[in-house]
Amino acid sequence: MRRFTQLIQQLETSNKTNDKIAALVSYFSTADELDKPYVVAMFTGKKPRRPVTTALIREWAIELSGIPTWLFAECYHSVGDLSETIALVLPPPSRTTDRKLHEWIGDLAQITSKTDAEKKDFILDAWDSLNTQERFIFNKLISGNFRIGVSNKMLVNAISKQSDTESNKIMHSIMGKWKPGEITYKELIAGAHVNTDNSWPYPFCLAYALEAEPASLGGTDEWQAEWKWDGIRGQIVKRNGELFIWSRGEELVTDQFPELHFLKDELPDGTVIDGEILSVKDGQVQAFSVLQQRLNRKTINKSQLKDAPIGFYIYDLLEFQGSDIRTAPLSERRKLLLEIAGQLSNSDIAVLSPVIEFTDWEELAEIRKGSRENNSEGIMLKKLSSFYHSGRKRGDWWKWKINPYTVDTVMIYAQKGSGRRANHFTDYTFAVRDGEQLITVAKAYSGLTDKEIKEVDAFVKKNAIEKFGPVRTVKPELVFEIAFEGIAESKRHKAGLALRFPRIARWRKDKKAAEINTLDDLRQLLASTLS
Amino acid sequence: MALITFTNKGIFCKQGGFYIDPWRPVELAVTTHGHADHVKWGNKGYLCHELTKPVLLQRLGADIPIQTLPYNQEISINGVKVSMFPAGHVIGSAQIRLEYKGEICVISGDYKVEYDGISTEFEPVKCHTFVSESTFGLPIYKWQPQHEVFGQIKNWIEDNHEQQKTSVLVAYSLGKAQRLIKNLADYTDIYVHNSIANLNDGFIRAGVDLPETIRITPDIKKETLQKGIVIVPPALADGKWMKSLQQAATGVCSGWMQVRAGRRWRSADAGFALSDHADWPGLLSAIKATEAEKVFVTHGFVSTFSKYLNEIGIASEEVVTRYGTEDDEEETILKEAQN
Numbered sequence: 099m100r101r102f103t104q105l106i107q108q109l110e111t112s113n114k115t116n117d118k119i120a121a122l123v124s125y126f127s128t129a130d131e132l133d134k135p136y137v138v139a140m141f142t143g144k145k146p147r148r149p150v151t152t153a154l155i156r157e158w159a160i161e162l163s164g165i166p167t168w169l170f171a172e173c174y175h176s177v178g179d180l181s182e183t184i185a186l187v188l189p190p191p192s193r194t195t196d197r198k199l200h201e202w203i204g205d206l207a208q209i210t211s212k213t214d215a216e217k218k219d220f221i222l223d224a225w226d227s228l229n230t231q232e233r234f235i236f237n238k239l240i241s242g243n244f245r246i247g248v249s250n251k252m253l254v255n256a257i258s259k260q261s262d263t264e265s266n267k268i269m270h271s272i273m274g275k276w277k278p279g280e281i282t283y284k285e286l287i288a289g290a291h292v293n294t295d296n297s298w299p300y301p302f303c304l305a306y307a308l309e310a311e312p313a314s315l316g317g318t319d320e321w322q323a324e325w326k327w328d329g330i331r332g333q334i335v336k337r338n339g340e341l342f343i344w345s346r347g348e349e350l351v352t353d354q355f356p357e358l359h360f361l362k363d364e365l366p367d368g369t370v371i372d373g374e375i376l377s378v379k380d381g382q383v384q385a386f387s388v389l390q391q392r393l394n395r396k397t398i399n400k401s402q403l404k405d406a407p408i409g410f411y412i413y414d415l416l417e418f419q420g421s422d423i424r425t426a427p428l429s430e431r432r433k434l435l436l437e438i439a440g441q442l443s444n445s446d447i448a449v450l451s452p453v454i455e456f457t458d459w460e461e462l463a464e465i466r467k468g469s470r471e472n473n474s475e476g477i478m479l480k481k482l483s484s485f486y487h488s489g490r491k492r493g494d495w496w497k498w499k500i501n502p503y504t505v506d507t508v509m510i511y512a513q514k515g516s517g518r519r520a521n522h523f524t525d526y527t528f529a530v531r532d533g534e535q536l537i538t539v540a541k542a543y544s545g546l547t548d549k550e551i552k553e554v555d556a557f558v559k560k561n562a563i564e565k566f567g568p569v570r571t572v573k574p575e576l577v578f579e580i581a582f583e584g585i586a587e588s589k590r591h592k593a594g595l596a597l598r599f600p601r602i603a604r605w606r607k608d609k610k611a612a613e614i615n616t617l618d619d620l621r622q623l624l625a626s627t628l629s
Numbered sequence: 630m631a632l633i634t635f636t637n638k639g640i641f642c643k644q645g646g647f648y649i650d651p652w653r654p655v656e657l658a659v660t661t662h663g664h665a666d667h668v669k670w671g672n673k674g675y676l677c678h679e680l681t682k683p684v685l686l687q688r689l690g691a692d693i694p695i696q697t698l699p700y701n702q703e704i705s706i707n708g709v710k711v712s713m714f715p716a717g718h719v720i721g722s723a724q725i726r727l728e729y730k731g732e733i734c735v736i737s738g739d740y741k742v743e744y745d746g747i748s749t750e751f752e753p754v755k756c757h758t759f760v761s762e763s764t765f766g767l768p769i770y771k772w773q774p775q776h777e778v779f780g781q782i783k784n785w786i787e788d789n790h791e792q793q794k795t796s797v798l799v800a801y802s803l804g805k806a807q808r809l810i811k812n813l814a815d816y817t818d819i820y821v822h823n824s825i826a827n828l829n830d831g832f833i834r835a836g837v838d839l840p841e842t843i844r845i846t847p848d849i850k851k852e853t854l855q856k857g858i859v860i861v862p863p864a865l866a867d868g869k870w871m872k873s874l875q876q877a878a879t880g881v882c883s884g885w886m887q888v889r890a891g892r893r894w895r896s897a898d899a900g901f902a903l904s905d906h907a908d909w910p911g912l913l914s915a916i917k918a919t920e921a922e923k924v925f926v927t928h929g930f931v932s933t934f935s936k937y938l939n940e941i942g943i944a945s946e947e948v949v950t951r952y953g954t955e956d957d958e959e960e961t962i963l964k965e966a967q968n
Contacts, residue, residue, distance in 0.1 A: 110889060110892070111892065111897070111898055111899055111900070112898065163768065165768050166937075166940065168936075169767075169768065169933065169937055172767060172930070172933045173767050173768060173769045176767055176769065176888070176930075177769055177888050177889075177890065178890050179889070179890075182888070182889055183769060186768075186769035186770075186771070186887070186888070187768050187769055190771075234889075
């Protein structure tokens, strides 16, 4: 576990990608063989079953540290991470240990079925043998929530470099179905498991945002334009009689969308299609807020099926008759895709995402203005000669999004951030005017520079009116322009509506609190998106 | 009648007619130590420990009227007995003890209980009323013994040497810098920024046993710096000069480095939890040793710490002051840097 603790510290102390990759390469070259698959699993979000509930862990930590519960809560607010808080408040350990990472993980899996008293004995004994950094890692192993700033791409690049293997293959291999206790690191690199596995998806091809004018892309005849649909990117895999639906978060979501299960009978074996999971009613794509009702649910009831029916808008074909065709040009893939889509019986549910016909960039710009009317976010531009790349590659695919909605608001609450931003007031709540009152419409914690955060932090410290635990009520003086992607009705929020992806667009130092938007302005906007 | 009151100018002793660490100009400022949030320019007179005098002369100007006291020696101001006791925070830092008609009050300014090798060791003083900081007044802050932290710092310096990197330690020019120098001087050559060198000169003239360091000047070669270590104040840690160094690795020395978020916020290459403030056990042991009937908590995790003291049976109250604003200290250093 020491070597892994060291790796985490190295990953955390640098914000340079090259340093992180170097740390990972060094780790995979020197670490215990049996530990390595577990580390890959952890960094790619493969979570083992949680052996002990958070509530119990918390309770034992409080008991052992001898501090009152409220004080533990204050510590947690300041640290911003439960595993770390526990590691810090516990009394110092009485001994040390050399146990390996995989041994700890194995033990944790073992105690899952034990009684709470047995679990407690194990955990307390473990805490007593680990130093602060190791305890933090151990606590993270229990929670399974390892967010350490290592993206899949970075991990893949490091393993690829360490093993001198093509990164595409590594990406395939680690995205497939495997269990860290049942595979060696070597087998993982070799992709020994993926050939026999029907479900493996391809890495999604992603687009960069188009910042320049589209005319800079050259002639229009080299490009295919489609709507940029606002749903969940998905990949449907049909092999050997089995159907799998993957979301972009590399999650298998097959069970969540029964509407698409007919594809199991209709798609030929050896077919993989890329597209967007959307809510589609009477042939019309619905706003994201409608689709939201269907996401992350373990069970789906009849009214949800009726209120938010699912459709799949197909973008691309990655595998055809069992062969990987990602290196065929888009124009050819599209031809084959037309063939596949033409064979589907229910073309209202699995729809070929239409290509937008246009003759010049000005015309397309005009068309793009109407994006919101069909609940899309703008236009996708794909080079007709492009491959289906793994991940993001500049130049071939562009997303040409319409500008976000914006609203001028005033900051009324501030709270200390978590993670990197603990101890600074970085999480703000914003309000608009509703008659004489201010009413909360959004909470945001991104979009300011570190310098601006310090400035706002100083303002909050000077202008705090009241405190509720970690939250400060501040004088409504600072005006911020909030950008957001959509708006939905919400019974949970006092304003009766909720903004999607709110973030700070600009700090409007030029505006006074009297000049902000009103709740009526937002209500009108909401009405216009639903009609 | 209470011996001290908290006013909008600072901590006021009415009977004595003076203030302790005032933030607005007054007749007489009794000063605990030289950090910028505790001593301001513009008072008609200052009373401080004799080793704080070189700091004030350096920072506030050579012509200000300063009266000094050694530790443990009493004077009387308008019938109030005033004396100073070591606070262990930085060189010359003092707890101010006031006594009037048998009533004793101690204002501790900033303090730490662990001996750092250079600041006179903290000494608990029995009193009726104690004024305490609470900069690290949460149970998550428990310092490792300083020899362990210095062990980590030395390992880091060695790693940097191996990788041909220049070790740059980020530390306040008053306090942390001298502590690092005292504890690392036998180990390596130390190059210090002007703001630190100036303070060091003042301390050495005043008789402090501070090891030799080298003032960084433009003609010192970057390769030379790489062989030793460099100490700069936080205000300069992101500056142009740092970028001009060959492969600088920065290590921030601060209690905030105890928490991962603190380390990432400073975006340093390494963080060392080395603090000149008392940790949680240190605050509690110091306060208990005073046997005070009433504890005023001035800055830090004020409400949390005060609430906890009340729960464990020590009557406590939080007070609003201007202390604990590290920005003040950074600004001062920036100004010094420009001189």
